[in-house]
Amino acid sequence: MKFTWFNLMPWPHLPDDFREKNRSVWVDIPQSLYDPEVGNRVYHEYMDQLEYADSLGFDGIGVNEHHQNGYGLMPSPNIIAAGLARRTSRAAICVIGNSIALYNPPIRVAEEFAMLDVISGGRLIAGFPVGTPMDTNFCYGQIPALTRDKYYEAHELIMRAWTESEPFAFDGKYNQLRHVNCWPKPIQKPHPPIYIPGGGSIETWDFCVDNDYNYSFLSFNGYVAGQALLDGFWERVAAKGVDESPYRAAFAQIICVGETDQQAEELYAEHVLYFYNRCLHVFPGFAEPPGYRTLKTIKAGKLSQLSAEAQKSFQSLTWKDLVEGGYVIAGSPDTVRERMEHMIKGLRIGHVFCLMHNGNMPDWKTRHSTKLFAEKVMPGLQDLWPDWKGDDRWWCKPYEGRVRPEDGIDAARADARLPERSGR
Amino acid sequence: MNERTIETRKGIGCTVREAGSGPPLVFFHGAGGLQPEEPVLEGLAREFRVFAPEWPGYGEQESEEAIEDMLDFALHGWDVVDALGLDATPHLVGHSMGGMIAAEMACLNPGGLDRLVLVCPAGLWLDAHPIPDIFAMLPFELAEALFLDPQAGEKLLTQGLDFSDMAALQDFLVGNARRLGTAGKILFPIPNRQLAKRLYRLSAETLLVWGRQDRLIPPVYAERWQELLPASQLALVEAAGHMVPYEQPEAVREAIAKFLGA
Numbered sequence: 001m002k003f004t005w006f007n008l009m010p011w012p013h014l015p016d017d018f019r020e021k022n023r024s025v026w027v028d029i030p031q032s033l034y035d036p037e038v039g040n041r042v043y044h045e046y047m048d049q050l051e052y053a054d055s056l057g058f059d060g061i062g063v064n065e066h067h068q069n070g071y072g073l074m075p076s077p078n079i080i081a082a083g084l085a086r087r088t089s090r091a092a093i094c095v096i097g098n099s100i101a102l103y104n105p106p107i108r109v110a111e112e113f114a115m116l117d118v119i120s121g122g123r124l125i126a127g128f129p130v131g132t133p134m135d136t137n138f139c140y141g142q143i144p145a146l147t148r149d150k151y152y153e154a155h156e157l158i159m160r161a162w163t164e165s166e167p168f169a170f171d172g173k174y175n176q177l178r179h180v181n182c183w184p185k186p187i188q189k190p191h192p193p194i195y196i197p198g199g200g201s202i203e204t205w206d207f208c209v210d211n212d213y214n215y216s217f218l219s220f221n222g223y224v225a226g227q228a229l230l231d232g233f234w235e236r237v238a239a240k241g242v243d244e245s246p247y248r249a250a251f252a253q254i255i256c257v258g259e260t261d262q263q264a265e266e267l268y269a270e271h272v273l274y275f276y277n278r279c280l281h282v283f284p285g286f287a288e289p290p291g292y293r294t295l296k297t298i299k300a301g302k303l304s305q306l307s308a309e310a311q312k313s314f315q316s317l318t319w320k321d322l323v324e325g326g327y328v329i330a331g332s333p334d335t336v337r338e339r340m341e342h343m344i345k346g347l348r349i350g351h352v353f354c355l356m357h358n359g360n361m362p363d364w365k366t367r368h369s370t371k372l373f374a375e376k377v378m379p380g381l382q383d384l385w386p387d388w389k390g391d392d393r394w395w396c397k398p399y400e401g402r403v404r405p406e407d408g409i410d411a412a413r414a415d416a417r418l419p420e421r422s423g424r
Numbered sequence: 425m426n427e428r429t430i431e432t433r434k435g436i437g438c439t440v441r442e443a444g445s446g447p448p449l450v451f452f453h454g455a456g457g458l459q460p461e462e463p464v465l466e467g468l469a470r471e472f473r474v475f476a477p478e479w480p481g482y483g484e485q486e487s488e489e490a491i492e493d494m495l496d497f498a499l500h501g502w503d504v505v506d507a508l509g510l511d512a513t514p515h516l517v518g519h520s521m522g523g524m525i526a527a528e529m530a531c532l533n534p535g536g537l538d539r540l541v542l543v544c545p546a547g548l549w550l551d552a553h554p555i556p557d558i559f560a561m562l563p564f565e566l567a568e569a570l571f572l573d574p575q576a577g578e579k580l581l582t583q584g585l586d587f588s589d590m591a592a593l594q595d596f597l598v599g600n601a602r603r604l605g606t607a608g609k610i611l612f613p614i615p616n617r618q619l620a621k622r623l624y625r626l627s628a629e630t631l632l633v634w635g636r637q638d639r640l641i642p643p644v645y646a647e648r649w650q651e652l653l654p655a656s657q658l659a660l661v662e663a664a665g666h667m668v669p670y671e672q673p674e675a676v677r678e679a680i681a682k683f684l685g686a
Contacts, residue, residue: 138560141613145605146492285560288597289612291605 001344001382002395004060004094005053005370006252006353009046009080010071012360013038014278024283025070026134033070042073045363047080051087052367053356056374059395060092060125062353064197064218065099066132067139071279071359078112085120089404092396093120096197096216096353097127101147102140105175106154107182110161114186121402122187125395127195127216128155130204133292134282145291148203150174162191193394195250200229201293205236208248214351214394216250220280223343224326226251230347246385247350247394253343254355256330257372264330267365268358269319272328275359276317333376340377344384351394425466425476429485432503437485440508441476444469447538448510449684451475452501454520454546455558455607456570456667457482459580463673464680471681472515477504479522481606488606494617497610498528502536515684516628517541519669520641521607524619530630531622540628541680542649544641544666549616553644559604559612563596572637572665580670623652630656631683633676635664657683 014025014033022030050061063080066072074080081095093116098109117124130151136142142150153172157180160168167181186192194213198204208215215233217226230249237244256272258264322328329339344352356373357366383389401415425443432438441458443465449472451465458476465474480500481488491497505514516537518526523545530540549555556569564578571577585592610617630653634646646658659679664671 137613143612144559144608145488146609283560285562285565289559289608290601290603291608293601 001384002059002092002247002351003378003381004062004092004250004351004353005050005058006062006064006094006096006355007046007050007357008064008066008071008355009042009073010275010279010357010359011073012042012274014070014274014360018278019281022281024286025279025281026066027068027138027283027286029068029070039073043080046073046357047083047087049357049363049366049370050080050084053370053374054084054088054091056371057378058091058354058374060094061088062094062096064096064127065129065135067135069134071275078116081116081124082119085116085123086405089121089402089406091123092125093123094125094195094353095127096125096195096218097129099131099136099140100128100154100158101131101136101142101151103154105177106157107161107175107177107180109154110158110182111184113158113192114162114182114184117186117188117192118184120398121404122192122399123396123402124186124188124192125195126192127197128158128213129197132287133289134286137289137292138286143291144289147292159191162186187399188397193396195394200232202232202236205233206240208233209237209240209242212242212393214248214250216252216351216353218252218353220252220254220276220327220355222322222325222327223251223253223329223347226347230349234348244348245350245388245391245393246344246348247388247391249347249349250351250353251343251347251349252353252355253340254328254358255336255340255369255373256328256356256358257333257336257369257377258330259332259372261331261335264332264335265319268330268361268369271359271361271365272322272330273317273319273359276322276327279359333372336373337377337380340381341384344381350385350388350391425462425469425474430477430504430507432500432507434490434500434503436480436487436490436500436503438480438487438504438507439478439483439485440504441465442474444472444474446472447684448473448475448508448512448514450477450505450508450514450516452477452516452518452522452526453479453482454518454522455604455611456520456581457603459670460583462669464669464677467673467677468680471685475508475514479606481602488602491606492609494525494528494610494619497525498532501525501529502533505536513538515539515541517543517680518545519543520666521546521611521615523547524610524615524617527623527626528617528619530628531619531625534625534627537628539684540626540630541633541683542630543633543669543676544635544638544645545632545649546611546615546641547617547619548645548648548652549614550644550648553642555615555641556639557613558640559608563593563600569640570666572635572663572671577665577667577671580667620652626653631680632656632658633661633668633679634658635661635666635668635671637664638666638668640666659683 063077161182170177195216197216197218256268425441516526523542524547567574567578661675
């Protein structure tokens with residue numbers, strides 16, 4: 001098993017009456033709610049936590065991309081990842097990911113990811129989401145019905161830029177480039193592992209299986225609701241006749257560990273509820289622009305949130321709802337380990353994105369939960385897939401001789417991997 | 425009105441409603457599509473041979489992938505006119521998005537039409553008067569933006585379906601996803617594809633028709649159209665919103681008939 005510590009980087013100061021006063025946490029969230037001076041401390045606290053997770057032995061540390069979003073302060077996850085690449089030297093750096101349809105030209109993503117892979121010494125895991133409608137269409141203005149087409153073209157351009165050994169011309173519908181010549185190139189060959197964060201479209205499942213990419217199901221609805229989606233993915237894997245390595249799939253899960261079940265509720269309930277009841281207050285008009293989703297998905301979707309009445313009354317989830325409904329895995333180390341095992345086996349996943357900072361959780365509680373997980377939960381879950389031991393096809397392959405910032409740059413010079421400083 | 429399917433020289437199937445006799449008139453519908461009852465067209469059919477083609481993404485023809493941008497729409501519009509096999513140069517009439525495309529067609533091929541009628545057309549943008557974003561509206565909000573009388577308007581939009589009935593809402597959303605998904609190719613995120621810089625080519629005599637209480641594209645846009653088309657005429661219709669052809673059909677029919685008959 002691989003465990004990646006993930007921070008969505010929520011703004012921790014949304015007011016109590018946020019939902020009553022504002023229609024959405026995303027896209028048109030009021031400017032007045034952000035304070036850059038407070039933000040200075042927030043970024044450093046969150047980045048420190050990611051580094052702390054590396055020091056505790058998590059396999060990966062993860063960041064993602066959102067725009068104009070009160071629960072995601074990373075319009076550019078690459079900036080955060082660059083900071084992490086310089087302050088860690090062990091854990092994989094999972095950027096899940098860059099919304100490749102948004103960049104003109106998307107060669108920018110090939111270049112920045114290559115830089116991250118080189119700086120981190122081959123520790124990058126590269127995510128290519130299609131992107132949410134909020135980010136892609138309403139914040140970044142992409143035409144809904146053409147977003148997926150543009151995504152596929154961007155994917156083709158990036159992969160060719162990484163794998164071809166000579167400059168080439170690219171005559172796309174959305175990108176025309178006379179001289180594609182990605183310079184620098186990634187350390188990992190032929191390219192870093194690719195993760196596709198997605199929802200439940202058959203197109204995305206097939207795209208992952210056909211290209212041997214990891215399918216990452218990211219939602220906040222937990223493992224109970226996620227079962228149907230992962231089942232759908234595994235059906236496509238079986239139908240296409242490829243092996244059923246659990247490492248083909250990843251799942252994001254909110255996890256809170258206390259000394260006891262009761263302590264977990266006492267310590268974390270208010271922060272998890274802040275996340276569900278405040279951070280996830282997204283105006284439904286931003287969630288479904290016509291053309292973004294396939295007709296099939298709409299027919300299968302839940303639409304009750306779109307009525308006029310639903311806009312006036314807010315459903316408030318309780319801790320009990322969240323734990324019993326499987327949205328959140330919380331409790332003592334034993335409880336969490338048992339639920340995690342159930343989840344991992346049920347969903348058949350080799351990777352878990354552990355969402356361990358939630359809502360407005362203070363630093364000490366985040367570290368408390370993280371430490372308990374690393375020391376008392378993770379060890380008991382590491383060998384759940386003995387038949388697939390050593391299957392690292394979807395994991396990064398760090399360069400052995402990489403510069404390790406904690407050893408100091410001089411150590412690399414002593415090995416003659418770097419030239420002597422002049423005058424020494 | 426009768427309905428038939430034609431095929432353009434590109435091979436795109438197109439359902440066309442038609443009625444009446446007289447000089448040919450081709451009507452291009454807006455982002456909402458043709459309604460079951462089209463009183464303005466039925467009225468105009470007393471004096472004109474009226475054709476109302478459906479855009480790709482609307483109706484039964486699943487041809488929307490062939491249309492990606494404004495040039496595709498405008499050329500498809502002319503392909504449809506060609507496929508109708510008319511014996512005279514037609515008048516073009518367009519409502520909202522249909523007006524935007526008709527104006528673009530008139531710029532591309534000024535000799536291909538007789539007169540032009542634009543009913544509260546999309547296609548221009550004024551920073552001081554941003555057009556509300558129909559793509560982020562919930563179903564119940566659409567009617568408020570489109571109609572002077574939202575309650576009557578919701579009945580037309582839903583064709584009697586009850587939006588509190590989830591199955592009906594789902595059907596509506598599926599149709600809406602196809603229609604507005606296609607319309608989004610020229611209307612999202614801002615309904616402006618730089619038509620203004622091509623309007624100098626528009627030489628047809630032009631009538632603008634506008635609902636005085638249009639909340640989606642307010643009448644201040646009529647002023648902008650008149651600045652860009654100084655020879656155009658304006659018929660401002662009282663007691664109507666953006667869906668002026670359905671809220672005041674007789675006034676709209678009369679204004680169009682008078683202009684085209686002049």
